[in-house]
Amino acid sequence: MRSQIVFLFLLLSVYAFSQQETVEVPASIASDDPVTIGQASGAPVIDGTIDPAEWSAASVFETRYETYPGENSRPVLRTEVLLMSDETNLYAAFRCFDEAGKVRATVARRDDILSDDNVRIWLDTFDDRRRAYVFAFNPFGIQQDGIYTEGENLPDYSVDFVHESRGEIHEWGWSVEVRIPYKSLRYKAGDGALWGFNFVRNIKRLNSTFDAWMPQDRNRSGTLVQHGRITGFGAIRRERTLELVPSVTVRETERRVRNIPGPKGETGNGPTERFVNQPVEADLGLTLKYTITPNITLDAAINPDFAEIEADAPIVTANLRFPVFFTEKRPFFLEGAEIFTSPLDVFYSRSIIDPDAAAKLTGKVGRNSFGFLFAADGAPGKFEEEDLNDPSVRPRIDEFVGKKALFGVVRAKRDVGKDSSVGLFGTARSFPEQRNFLGGIDGRFRVDDSTVFTFQAVGTHSRRCFFEPAFDPVRDPAQAMRNSEICGGSTFNAYRTGNGIGYYARAQKDGKTHGWQAEFIGRSRFYRADAGFTERSDLNDLFLYNRVNKNPEPDAALVSLRSFQFWSAQYDFRGRFQNMFTGANVSFGFQNSTSLFVETAFRAQKIYEDEFGISRNPGRDGAFFGAPDRLTRQSRTFAIFSSAPVKQFSVRIRAQYNYNAFDFDFGAGRYPRVSPAAISGDPRLDPGGGRELSLQASAEYRPIEPFRISVSYNRTSLKRFDTGLAAFVSDITSVRSTYQFTRFMYARIRLDYNSLRRNASGQALFGWSPNPGTAFYAGYTDDFNYNGFSPVTRLYEPGFARNSRTFFIRASYLFRKTF
Template identity: 30%
Template sequence: MVFLFTVFLFIAASFPMSRADSLRAPVYNTTRATEVIKIDGVLNESDWNKAESVIMNYEIQPGDNSLPREKTEVRILYNDNYLYFAFTCYDKNPSEIRATLSDRDQIYREDFVFVGLETFGEKQRMYEFLANPLGVQADLMRVGNNEDDTYDALWYSHGVITDSGYNVEIAVPFRILKFQNSAPMEWGLLLGRNYPRETRYIFSWSPFDRDDPCFICQSGKLTGLPRLEIPVTYELLPYIIGHRHGNIEDYDDPSSPFIQSNFKGRAGLGLKVLPTSDITLETVINPDFSQIESDAKVISVNSPFAVFYPEKRPFFLEGLDIFRLGGEHFYSRMINDPVFALKMTGKAEKLTYAVLGGSDKNSPLIVPGTDYSEFVETGMRSFSGIVRARYDYGDESFLGVLLSNKKWTGANNFAGGIDWKAGFAKYYYFRGEAMFSSTRELDDLTLYDDSRTLGNTNYDAALNGEKYNGYSVRIALERSSRNNYFILSLFDVSPTFQSHTGFINRVDRRMAEIEAGYIVYNDSSFLERINLFINHGSDFTYKSIRKDQWVFLGISMTLPGQTNLTIGAPVLNREIFRGKEFHNIARIHTNLNSSLSKYIDFYYSGVYGRNIYRDDPPELGTGFEISAGITFKPFSSFKTSLDVALARLKSIANSDVFYDGYIVRNTTYYLLSKESQFRLISEYDSFSTAFYFYPLFSYKLNPFTTFFIGTTHDFRDYGNSTSFIRTGTQYFIKLQYLWSNL
């Protein structure tokens, strides 16, 4: 029955749906501003009255290019340095507008306006700029149909709520955009408005064909820009930091003394040069890559592989999308504590290129494996170099190359290869990557000594100076249209493949997987969208042992109140872990997130049922893993959230509890203005019986000119009469200022 259902969805997804005539893309011909445009949300400059006004005539969600529920006008101007946008957003009930003085990139569930700019006409990447009715910003880099909100740029916005809605003004400096500076210029342009009420409505100035999988291809056009005289731009980003820290001498002994350091200072400098509109050079000297934003703790008690944490450091975030492949062959956090780093990114017609290098004084290392991996803190120096090039051709199609090398004293790792994406027949994409690696291990068993063999080879996992080569291949065929999709993928990574500049934590795999789905759009106010999907796959080792086999059925729904619900379960799941075979690993997955009102957001994710206790020896257990959270926003300048993660697993054989614990985290913000805020994080981890307390004041004039003053306090409950013992503290103050010649 499952096989027949899979075949049905696969066949249904293979036949093209009937297509309407192509929807006509609108064109906006901008004009030059003749006066200074003040970004204040008040459209009182005479140039705005002279600029062409366009109306957002389409509701693209949940409507299908239907008439929008509210009127939105947009005007565009430019001068030598900026591209200006003015939005007039009408609202019959202004009291229902959702807007808070939140931190950057935290406005996605609120009212906001949207500008998308595709500056090379190749339908590959798009800059996205969002601002809510108070002018709070979010910015993203779209690559294909994926958005990356780690992208940050320096641009300007201001919003004002009025009796009839709200106005937003945006100024985007040309110097933050890469583009080919030749006349006449014609850019892709998306203009939109997010209108969250009983459901999430999205208005657009251009129509969207749901039968076309290419989002960027459906943008309108921006014309009227001449060749721009942009001088060489210099940016200096100096910083100073003062800090004092203390730690308990022996973390396992609560009676050991607490050692407090002296107050220390540090300074460094970042330099960026933009010689042309399509080249950026950047370097940092003695950079401060300390974590102002703390990583939330995750439950990893039953995770045998190294845990991935996202990058948060500005130097590495800019241009990060260029280095990304389908697999994690570049993971910038493997350059952990650099003495210096340098980077160049650029574009020459259809060729995008980037070079990154860094000298690291405390280099980590991932030792991957079949059943588990290890994250090793070596404390050693290394130098990493990465070269990336990508040739774009056609809409969303490209051919790329990535070369990386990490040099240690007496050890080396090289990884390199190609990746590609080819779109054809409107609905189809063929994508993939092929990588080769050559490794000479560190020779130090005190860092890592494990006699397990690497797959079917004669090499072992210990760091004993062995030399070996490996490869990784990933290919996929995808089809996507209005009502159906499928993804057929193959993945092959040899036991000896390693990438010391990437995040490769699992090897010795040969996997085949197919996912297919059927989507139904509904005009009902209760049920807007239904997606019925199936995922089927098998995973083998290089010893031809079938590690895993599964068939997963699921359904996802879009409901009122910006609510999304997904429910699914494996109808077949067999796995071999550490040589032991497990059958009937039955469980149910549930995901729910919602924004029922302007005051409350919440989410829930849960897995109930059977799971493998991944120890040695492994055993089958039953239990749950849950993560849930709620955010309360009683007024625009205050927000508090509570996040909880729980996990429990007990033996089916004898009811012994393998683990049972939780992590609870509260984050509270009070904003004095768009720029300044107080933040308090408190977190308790029952697995380690540790409590963390992080107060912070920050002033952010922009993403780069910032001031922080804060402290961190770590405590642990050792189970004695004294209860919590202080195990670590830190006090810090940091100032950095962006200076530019423009």
């Protein structure tokens, strides 16, 4: 009770702070009058040192406003940007004045500079206030680039564009020079063409201050709608550009495989597994990009996938019911990805696992944006050699061996008004015995300066295997046999037609000291988006939140204070209760980039046996031991502390306690099931409540400019109330270290350890990448257990045992021809 009173006091304090007098933005600084940029008489040398003679034709812009933490106040430090254009390039130069020795800068990898001081250019090249290129640079001129889509919180920095930049640190501060080829962009040009434009400077040591050319009205939602405009693009030469990136990957892999049974199922007198040194593989790939017009691009690829360079971060998989979303890393799918995004994630490029070939056409004509994508994925038809040669397995997979899953995606959007749009989406995936089609509409409408409404509605049609928990093989043995033949041996997966719907609606209002959001999302039981990502179907979810905060104060000990209050209710499409939770949080921002976040929430969660397996009837047991449904009332509290007090060091700590969290009784790695049913020898699931504790800590240290090392630790445990036994204890430790020899050349070592499987994996990598498309990598990966469990037999193995290891070399080169 005492903690709840304290938390209520904090919320009331936030509300009181939020009532302070606001600062109005003068109308004069919100002018939309475009600025004509200068025309270069000659190309400047991009070396980081700004030569006044070379930049004499440039238009000069200054940061006039500190937009965070201050509210359009006068910047503490002066920043200038010089901008000019010629027939083929846009040139920018930054002068960032600062005190000697206080600049935060490291020799970092590309796309890893935002912990340094940096400057950023925003280019809305169609002036539609919906999408913009973002180019960021640290004081050494190292790049981070991406795409910002209006309505999103942050830019997508996963995509890379070819451009040139250099930076220098001086006694008076630092400078950066930039050349952005127009052929790296999609844009509109010609006399009178306007581009949305803004530039910002981010100063880390000053509470991550943002200074900008244009002001930001905190009572107005949106980012691009508050940017200025530039013009002067009438002299751009109209060109077509062809890019070819051939690649070769050579790898040698050793791994453990199971022995193939003999005619009667025996493996002989030998072991049930063996370590195989596979033949050296050489994969050739080719990626093509053809700029048909400045605003329409054709991309094509043959064998573009290569996953060894960037591995997904390890996650806790224990007690996990639903799939996890992983971000895309493959360049072919990153280019133009923003056109294929939607609230329901109806297209998820990682559903295309190993494409043999793919093609994509994207562009914008007038107010219409479009995207078409086709891919042939060979992964579903690939099987391990031991399965192909196993007479007990081969009959079940014969129909699929060597087959490809075919994907098709169609996307169209039309701009409506100043900041609204409507669109159509269609996807298809086809594989033997699996067909899925999806179609729908979506839109985003600005109601007023601070309110936006977003929606999506889709329908799906599938011919595939669906799990039928009520099906009884005894009553329909013929259908049971058909199910088993088509659906991989499972009699409860019925091969049938299924139609579904999905919907999304969100209203959001943003203000300086107050905001709210109402979101309603649902997917029916037979909703399937095989080309997309679906965490869960058969669920309706209503989510509401309210936000209050005080205006940030840059010079105060407490820089910012914000609170969210939230409530959610979930029901399935049969009207059964699933979840309800409510809670509140408070976020404190202090000096030296230090913050504290505290949240408490209460939840009621109900689960049903037909969500986990077969349902019971008078002639058989169901999936659950005991009652067919379970309900827990949970309370959760967690806190996050983060700080970057000096440029060499940053730290983040997250701690969480969840009272009466469900153990779904799956077992986890080396931890067997510990429910009463499991202890009594009953194979049925017996979910129950327990105490869940979680601690995550990470730190990064940069003792010298080229070197950085980061360590993260994640411990999660769950102990049941009814048996007093641990359902699992998971420890995941990760170490990353990188030495950047130059801007383009680096060496990296990665090591991950997972205690559930007592498994470790590591990678040593050397990389050189002077620009997107041209690269050389050489690496070694290793995966092994210590006192762990065999990935083949699942049996305990004392001591050290290697699972696999791979040595690989990859090289690619960008050929670029303009005509």
